[in-house]
Amino acid sequence: MNDSQHASSAAAHGVVECGRLRRAGVVVASMWARGTGRFALVTLGLWILVSLVSLVWTPRSLWETNGYDVWAKPSADHWLGTDGVGADVFSWLMAGSRTDLVIVALTVLVALAIGLLLVAAMTSRAAALAHGSVVLIDALISIPTVLIALMLAVPLGASVAVIVLACGFGYGLNLARVARPSAMLAARSMYVESARADGASAMRVFATHIVPNVMPTLVVQCSLSAGTAVLAEAGLTYLGVGVPSGVPSWGHSLSTSVRFINIYPLTVLWPGLLVTVVVVALNLFGDALREAADPLTNRDCEVTMGVVVDDLRVAIASRPILHGVHLEVRDGQRVGLVGPSGSGKSMISRAIMGLLPPTAERSGSIELGGRQLVGLPDVEMAALRGAAVGMVFQNPGTSLNPLLTVGRQIALPLALHYELTADEREARVRAMMRKVGLPADLYGRRPHELSGGQQQRVGIATALITSPRLIIADEPTTALDSMTQRQIVDLLVSLVDEAGAALLFITHDFSVLARATRYCYVLDAGRIVEQGRTQALLDDPHTPQARTLVGAARRLTLHVGDSHARETAVMRETTVAETTTEETVVETSTTGTEEW
Numbered sequence: 001m002n003d004s005q006h007a008s009s010a011a012a013h014g015v016v017e018c019g020r021l022r023r024a025g026v027v028v029a030s031m032w033a034r035g036t037g038r039f040a041l042v043t044l045g046l047w048i049l050v051s052l053v054s055l056v057w058t059p060r061s062l063w064e065t066n067g068y069d070v071w072a073k074p075s076a077d078h079w080l081g082t083d084g085v086g087a088d089v090f091s092w093l094m095a096g097s098r099t100d101l102v103i104v105a106l107t108v109l110v111a112l113a114i115g116l117l118l119v120a121a122m123t124s125r126a127a128a129l130a131h132g133s134v135v136l137i138d139a140l141i142s143i144p145t146v147l148i149a150l151m152l153a154v155p156l157g158a159s160v161a162v163i164v165l166a167c168g169f170g171y172g173l174n175l176a177r178v179a180r181p182s183a184m185l186a187a188r189s190m191y192v193e194s195a196r197a198d199g200a201s202a203m204r205v206f207a208t209h210i211v212p213n214v215m216p217t218l219v220v221q222c223s224l225s226a227g228t229a230v231l232a233e234a235g236l237t238y239l240g241v242g243v244p245s246g247v248p249s250w251g252h253s254l255s256t257s258v259r260f261i262n263i264y265p266l267t268v269l270w271p272g273l274l275v276t277v278v279v280v281a282l283n284l285f286g287d288a289l290r291e292a293a294d295p296l297t298n299r300d301c302e303v304t305m306g307v308v309v310d311d312l313r314v315a316i317a318s319r320p321i322l323h324g325v326h327l328e329v330r331d332g333q334r335v336g337l338v339g340p341s342g343s344g345k346s347m348i349s350r351a352i353m354g355l356l357p358p359t360a361e362r363s364g365s366i367e368l369g370g371r372q373l374v375g376l377p378d379v380e381m382a383a384l385r386g387a388a389v390g391m392v393f394q395n396p397g398t399s400l401n402p403l404l405t406v407g408r409q410i411a412l413p414l415a416l417h418y419e420l421t422a423d424e425r426e427a428r429v430r431a432m433m434r435k436v437g438l439p440a441d442l443y444g445r446r447p448h449e450l451s452g453g454q455q456q457r458v459g460i461a462t463a464l465i466t467s468p469r470l471i472i473a474d475e476p477t478t479a480l481d482s483m484t485q486r487q488i489v490d491l492l493v494s495l496v497d498e499a500g501a502a503l504l505f506i507t508h509d510f511s512v513l514a515r516a517t518r519y520c521y522v523l524d525a526g527r528i529v530e531q532g533r534t535q536a537l538l539d540d541p542h543t544p545q546a547r548t549l550v551g552a553a554r555r556l557t558l559h560v561g562d563s564h565a566r567e568t569a570v571m572r573e574t575t576v577a578e579t580t581t582e583e584t585v586v587e588t589s590t591t592g593t594e595e596w
Contacts, residue, residue, distance in 0.1 A: 027289070029379050037288030043281035051098035060088035062095055062248060071264040080270050084256060089270055095248035096271075099160070100233055100278075103249075106164045107171065107229040108222045114172025119179050119214060120206050123187040134180075137173050145170040145232060146239070153241035163242050167232050171225040178221050179214040186213040208424070220290045227282030234275055250275050306330040306502045307352060307389075307470055312364040314347055314526075316357060321347050322526045324364070331469065334496065334503040336513040336520030336534060338549060344526040345506045346394075349474045352504075353391060354381040369469065386413040390463030392492070394475040396455035400447040406433070406458055407443040413466045432461045436491060453484040457491070464495055470502045477512055489515045510549050514538055522546045 031037030059079065066086035074081045080089040121133035149166035156162050186192060192209050200208070230250070236242035237251030238258070245252070253271040261268050306329050314322040322344050329335040339345050350356050352366055354373065366373040368388060373381065385391075390413075393399035400409055410429045414420055420428070430440065436457045447455055456476060463471060473492060477485040493516055496503045505516045513520055514534050522530040522537070524545040530537065541547045 030377075030383070031285075031288045033377055033380070034288050036284045040281045040285035040288055043277060044285060047097060047101065047278060047281075050094055051101045054094040054098050058088075058091035058094050060091045062087065062091055064088065071260070071267060073266070081267065083253070083267060084260065089253070089267065092248045092253055093250065093270060093274060096250045096253055097274075099243060099247060099249040100230055100251075103160055103163055103233050103243075104226045104229045106160075107167045107232075108226055110164055110168025111171035111175055111225055112218065112222060114169060115175030115179065115218060116211065118172065118176035119183045119210070122176065122180055123183050123206065123210055125202070133176075137177055141170075141173045141177060143170070146236070149236050149239075149241050158241050158244045160243060160247075163229075163233050163236050166236070167225075167229050171228070174225070175218055175221050179217050182217055183210055183214045186210045212419075216290075220286045223282055223286035223289060227279040227286075230275055230279050230282070234271075306333070306369070307504070308365070308367045309348065309352065310365040310367075312348065312351060312366065313362070314344075314351055314356065315361045317359050318361075320526065321360075322351070325523070325526070325528055327521050327528065327531075329470065329502045329504045331502050332500050333519065334493065334505065334517045336517035337504060337506045337523060338508060338510060338513050338520055339523035340508055340545070340549070343523045345508075345523055346474055347526075348523075349391070349472050349504070349506055352472065353385055353389060354378075355385075383417070386468075387417040387466050388468055389470045389472065390466065390468035392456070392459050392463045392471065392473040392476045394478050396452065396459045396476075397447065399459060400455060402447055405444050405446055406438070406450070409447070409458060410461045410465055413462060417466055428465065429461075432465050435495065436461045436464075452480050453488060456480065456484075456488050460488070460492055460495065464499070467499060468501065470504070471496055472504045472506070473516075474506045475508070477507070477509075485512060486515065492516065508549070510538060510552070522549070 028041070031041060064087065066082070069078075069082055069086045070084055072078055072082040072086075078088050078090065080093070083089055083092070118133055118137060121129050124130050124133075145166050148169060149162050152162045152166055187210055192205060195205050195209060233242055233249060234251035234254050237249060238255040243249040243252050250271045254268065254275070257264070257267040257271065308328045310326050312322055312325040313320070325344075325348060327335070327337065327348075337345055337348065347356075351362055352368075352373070354376070356362060362374060364374065368384065373384075376384075404412075407426065407429050410432060411425045414425050414428060418425075430443065433440065433443065438454060438457050438461065442450065442454065447458070450458065459476070471492075476492065477488055480488060489512060492503070492505075503516070505513065507513050507516075517534050520531065520534045520537060521528050522541075522543065522545055524543075530541070530543045530546045537546055538550055541550045
């Protein structure tokens with residue numbers, strides 16, 4: 001693959017086409033499973049609830065004062081005491097919660113609008129506009145929010161509008177700066193160029209293809225900006241340019257009580273504690289949302305994708321099946337797993353996918369893109385299957401739903417992991433069908449109307465439709481004739497290489513393995529008995545199990561005929577040449593084994 005292909009592949013997979021955000025219910029469930037996420041959700045939920053309740057009820061009237069009962073300590077009449085004019089502190093904090101909530105909501109909306117407007121300018125095809133917007137952001141982002149607020153306070157006076165506009169402007173610049181890398185990658189991707197070639201307007205391209213890609217980043221940043229807005233409200237109100245006097249807010253409560261902190265220190269505690277807890281909750285909410293919304297693609301610039309299986313042990317009904325298996329498939333590598341029937345090959349793939357039988361016991365480590373899968377909750381594992389990991393099954397005739405048409409079959413992963421319209425799903429499916437060599441008229445056909453090769457192409461299209469970073473092919477050619485086998489293997493290899501994804505190819509046939517992989521593991525009776533470069537194992541197998549498999553592959557080659565043998569020889573020479581060019585990459589990208 002040349003450098004330009006590598007670059008386009010990285011761009012295509014460094015972004016999330018049309019926003020690979022999991023459905024809201026799954027995201028919330030994933031956040032709830034984390035302690036910090038649970039704290040954030042409960043705290044923010046209480047904040048919203050108290051704000052709504054304060055609209056109709058507070059323990060005391062906000063304007064009920066008592067000059068003889070100022071700075072009173074907490075009591076049955078005043079749960080948090082009174083302030084400097086004898087007003088109930090608890091009631092003012094309740095009413096202040098809704099003011100702060102409105103300020104935060106408006107600030108985030110203004111910031112989001114400014115951020116998206118600047119992202120649209122940066123991704124514009126007009127070079128002057130794109131460059132000018134970047135220069136503008138770099139110039140304005142250095143202006144402190146406080147200075148902007150002071151300038152706005154001159155014409156507007158102390159008001160909520162000053163806080164919203166000053167903070168919204170500053171945060172919007174930051175949102176655009178943070179979203180710029182993913183926005184530029186999306187704007188330069190092939191599917192955006194394809195949409196433009198189809199005649200889509202600039203606004204439609206931006207709304208359909210670029211905005212969904214940057215929204216996961218923007219949503220997380222907005223939650224962090226919300227916490228900063230709470231602090232900004234308190235600070236600007238203290239300076240006299242924020243919430244005006246007489247309007248309840250947490251910042252107002254802080255500014256009035258901080259003057260008497262040396263005499264009545266307890267009065268500062270309550271509003272200060274509220275601000276601290278809410279800001280911490282908003283920051284934890286952003287962190288938990290980042291982890292829950294897309295656990296793999298949000299780290300794709302930091303973590304090497306692929307799967308690392310270490311000391312994997314699986315037992316079914318107390319009978320051991322796998323015994324301490326270790327294998328690695330790094331991003332962009334094609335690795336084989338070969339072994340006789342019953343050796344446990346499919347059990348490894350099922351363990352990675354989290355599809356073991358209910359009676360199975362699994363131990364050891366399975367890391368996907370640095371994320372531990374062993375012990376992962378079912379709801380999170382389900383979000384990875386079909387999105388981060390795609391699987392091509394052994395028998396296409398039984399792995400496809402006989403009641404679904406080809407189009408609906410391929411679109412299933414899109415419906416589960418993407419928020420797309422029906423037209424967008426159909427467009428993606430038809431594009432994938434063209435890529436795997438399926439005629440357009442098969443879109444409405446059912447599996448029984450297809451040949452075996454066409455059925456397997458449907459399986460490959462279904463596995464690749466979400467652009468997963470790992471493809472597991474579990475004996476995908478077993479049910480096919482030799483000619484179709486070669487076509488399917490070549491198709492799968494070309495698509496995986498084009499995507500820059502990792503491939504774990506499982507088979508019992510070394511002749512097929514040599515065509516599909518560069519490195520392989522030999523499995524027998526649930527144990528890895530040999531590993532090394534595929535060509536080296538073909539030429540000089542060391543273990544009896546490997547020699548048996550290689551001998552069977554050679555006999556099959558001779559049986560098929562001289563033409564097939566000549567093709568295999570040419571393929572082996574190509575394999576040696578490609579292996580030589582990849583040797584340095586393979587040896588430096590992995591550790592822990594003699595060959596890698």
